[in-house]
Amino acid sequence: MPAEDQSFVPSDNPIISSGQDGYQRNNLAIGFAQHIMKIDCSQGLVASILAPWGYGKTSFLNLVKAELAIQEITTIEFNPWAFSGSDQLVSMFFSELSAELKMSEKLKDVAERLENYGEVFVKLDWVPFAGPSLKRIGGLGKSLSKIIAARKRGTSSLRSEVSQKLQDLEKPIVVMLDDIDRLGSSEIRDIFKLIRLTANFPNVIYVLAFDRARVEKALSQDGIEGRAYLEKIVQYGFDLPNIPRAALDSFVFSELDILIGKSDIQFTFNEGIWVDIYFEIVQSLVRSPRDVKRFTMALSQTLPSLGASVELSDVVALEAVRVFLPDLFQKISEQAKVLTSPAMGYSAPSKTELDKGKAAIDQMKAAAGNHADIVDALLDRLFVYALRYTGGSNYGNDWEGEFLRNKRVASQRIFRFYLERALNPELKSYQQAEILFEALNDEEQLQAVIEGMDVSDLEDAVKELSSFKGQFVPSQAIPGIAALLNLLNTLPKKPKQSLFDFGSSIHITRVVLRILESLGTPEAVMEAVSEILPRVQSLSSKLELVELVGHREGVGQKLVTEGQAKILESEWLIAVEGASQDAFESDGNLIQVFYGLGRLESTIEPVFNTTNTIVENLLYSAYTESLTQTFGTRRVKREGRLDWDRLMKIFGSEEKLIRAIKDLAAERQVRLGAVYPTAVKYSHGWRPESFQ
Numbered sequence: 134m135p136a137e138d139q140s141f142v143p144s145d146n147p148i149i150s151s152g153q154d155g156y157q158r159n160n161l162a163i164g165f166a167q168h169i170m171k172i173d174c175s176q177g178l179v180a181s182i183l184a185p186w187g188y189g190k191t192s193f194l195n196l197v198k199a200e201l202a203i204q205e206i207t208t209i210e211f212n213p214w215a216f217s218g219s220d221q222l223v224s225m226f227f228s229e230l231s232a233e234l235k236m237s238e239k240l241k242d243v244a245e246r247l248e249n250y251g252e253v254f255v256k257l258d259w260v261p262f263a264g265p266s267l268k269r270i271g272g273l274g275k276s277l278s279k280i281i282a283a284r285k286r287g288t289s290s291l292r293s294e295v296s297q298k299l300q301d302l303e304k305p306i307v308v309m310l311d312d313i314d315r316l317g318s319s320e321i322r323d324i325f326k327l328i329r330l331t332a333n334f335p336n337v338i339y340v341l342a343f344d345r346a347r348v349e350k351a352l353s354q355d356g357i358e359g360r361a362y363l364e365k366i367v368q369y370g371f372d373l374p375n376i377p378r379a380a381l382d383s384f385v386f387s388e389l390d391i392l393i394g395k396s397d398i399q400f401t402f403n404e405g406i407w408v409d410i411y412f413e414i415v416q417s418l419v420r421s422p423r424d425v426k427r428f429t430m431a432l433s434q435t436l437p438s439l440g441a442s443v444e445l446s447d448v449v450a451l452e453a454v455r456v457f458l459p460d461l462f463q464k465i466s467e468q469a470k471v472l473t474s475p476a477m478g479y480s481a482p483s484k485t486e487l488d489k490g491k492a493a494i495d496q497m498k499a500a501a502g503n504h505a506d507i508v509d510a511l512l513d514r515l516f517v518y519a520l521r522y523t524g525g526s527n528y529g530n531d532w533e534g535e536f537l538r539n540k541r542v543a544s545q546r547i548f549r550f551y552l553e554r555a556l557n558p559e560l561k562s563y564q565q566a567e568i569l570f571e572a573l574n575d576e577e578q579l580q581a582v583i584e585g586m587d588v589s590d591l592e593d594a595v596k597e598l599s600s601f602k603g604q605f606v607p608s609q610a611i612p613g614i615a616a617l618l619n620l621l622n623t624l625p626k627k628p629k630q631s632l633f634d635f636g637s638s639i640h641i642t643r644v645v646l647r648i649l650e651s652l653g654t655p656e657a658v659m660e661a662v663s664e665i666l667p668r669v670q671s672l673s674s675k676l677e678l679v680e681l682v683g684h685r686e687g688v689g690q691k692l693v694t695e696g697q698a699k700i701l702e703s704e705w706l707i708a709v710e711g712a713s714q715d716a717f718e719s720d721g722n723l724i725q726v727f728y729g730l731g732r733l734e735s736t737i738e739p740v741f742n743t744t745n746t747i748v749e750n751l752l753y754s755a756y757t758e759s760l761t762q763t764f765g766t767r768r769v770k771r772e773g774r775l776d777w778d779r780l781m782k783i784f785g786s787e788e789k790l791i792r793a794i795k796d797l798a799a800e801r802q803v804r805l806g807a808v809y810p811t812a813v814k815y816s817h818g819w820r821p822e823s824f825q
Contacts, residue, residue, distance in 0.1 A: 162196030187423030473545035490522030566597030573613035615668035773811035
């Protein structure tokens with residue numbers, strides 16, 4: 134396969150050098166290697182690297198091995214998964230170790246004595262005393278007389294010889310055992326018996342990599358707890374730290390971008406639905422680097438067969454379910470008709486239909502196990518027709534045209550087509566997010582942290598704060614939320630790095646929401662919001678908070694009562710009506726103020742002079758970018774858009790708007806960047822293709 138084609142299909146191979154370390158674990162590996170070298174191993178040492186499957190244990194071992202090579206430490210790798218059966222494990226364990234040691238002239242004596250010691254433990258009870266079957270012993274072709282002689286000498290004598298040779302070594306030997314958790318339970322027990330047997334040899338350090346839960350379960354036998362058994366063998370356990378959630382998200386986005394860029398077909402993508410689908414469905418299923426690779430490998434096969442015929446966000450969600458929750462996916466396939474049949478009118482479903490729909494959803498939730506919430510998210514985001522079975526809205530047949538046009542799987546025809554088609558993330562931002570998180574409950578300290586960060590670093594750190602979900606506390610509400618909302622007005626608009634990038638504002642509001650949720654009650658939220666609002670600098674940022682806690686459709690999270698929400702909205706309108714010229718000129722998201730007035734159906738007309746600053750702020754905040762990309766190229770086409778109709782309404786007429794744009798000072802034109810040329814295009818009559 135040509136090199137350019139190979140990169141299209143992701144692989145699940147571990148890294149082998151620090152240059153491939155996308156999660157910056159190399160320093161941890163160096164520290165681990167240096168630490169075990171400092172521990173007294175005069176009576177041996179057993180260390181372990183603990184992490185669930187798919188969390189990068191093998192990659193971490195490779196980084197440790199690289200550091201040990203720099204220290205000129207002899208390292209021997211034994212992969213027990215390569216051998217089957219207890220007898221083969223025992224014989225090959227000693228054989229592999231001695232063979233590796235024989236490669237060094239200085240270690241040949243140790244190798245020979247270790248080999249002799251190992252021969253004592255080869256089983257003899259099933260070996261005949263004549264014939265070619267003799268070669269079956271350990272697969273090594275040892276002569277029976279040699280093995281019997283070793284037995285007669287006894288283990289104590291042989292052990293002393295091995296110990297003496299090892300004691301004389303200048304540097305210890307490190308034996309690495311990976312994939313222990315992939316063995317059968319009996320083989321896991323045999324491996325740990327072998328380790329226990331040789332663990333106190335001087336100058337021998339075992340480094341074991343395994344999933345603690347899996348191994349402890351295998352070692353639990355005859356009333357002995359596996360954990361207790363393990364603690365008697367392993368002296369130093371190192372739990373591999375989890376990869377930060379935000380870093381893993383970045384890895385997902387990066388892999389998706391690469392996957393799409395390498396394909397040569399068109400696709401349908403609505404970024405407006407991507408945010409909720411990712412956070413509510415995909416994110417909770419993709420938990421490790423291996424998950425990301427498995428996921429993108431599945432997509433690499435699925436996407437070309439679907440092309441632009443199915444909305445990409447829907448495909449990504451369903452493929453995540455197919456890969457990680459196959460039982461649920463099977464139930465979804467079986468219940469396709471229930472999930473994609475529109476309601477007959479807007480009346481409640483009949484009892485028969487309701488019972489059938491509820492039964493189908495119950496089956497899906499049972500198949501989802503601990504991920505029953507995924508089923509709810511699938512109904513909310515993909516299969517909205519089925520919401521009527523859970524007390525939600527009725528979506529009738531009049532929605533079918535829209536679902537078909539948008540290639541959504543809510544349409545039975547689209548879903549049937551889907552079914553029947555035959556880390557290079559940066560951890561620096563996470564570390565800075567930790568500093569931000571610790572300062573959230575101290576206004577003075579938080580301000581110092583914010584002022585001390587580079588603007589681009591600050592934006593990335595704020596995005597990473599979403600990974601602290603569940604750890605926010607009420608004391609962070611007043612100082613933290615005020616500071617975060619003020620960033621909405623000060624952080625510059627940054628070009629989207631990816632089709633799958635959400636932008637900084639969504640991350641800020643998600644963090645604000647998580648902090649507010651920690652307050653618990655509407656009264657506590659209302660009290661906090663009342664204290665926060667005076668600390669928020671801009672009208673647009675105040676509106677963001679008011680709408681977030683309120684009851685407005687599609688925006689509000691209903692964190693306060695409806696009455697309290699009305700009070701907050703009224704107070705915001707009063708603030709707009711009485712705002713000074715400076716308040717409008719300093720608002721970097723000024724267009725949002727006018728959007729808010731429209732949503733609240735207010736007749737208030739803000740009074741201000743249309744200075745160059747006002748014009749600049751309105752153009753800047755009314756500007757968005759439309760991103761499009763075709764398969765076969767990594768180039769993302771960017772096209773500037775302005776809310777021209779809204780701007781004309783604010784300025785009173787198109788003529789006044791065009792005049793204001795022409796009158797902008799030269800330095801402001803430069804500062805506006807791509808916004809100004811877009812405004813000039815609109816002034817000359819240009820409109821986006823979809824609006825012509």
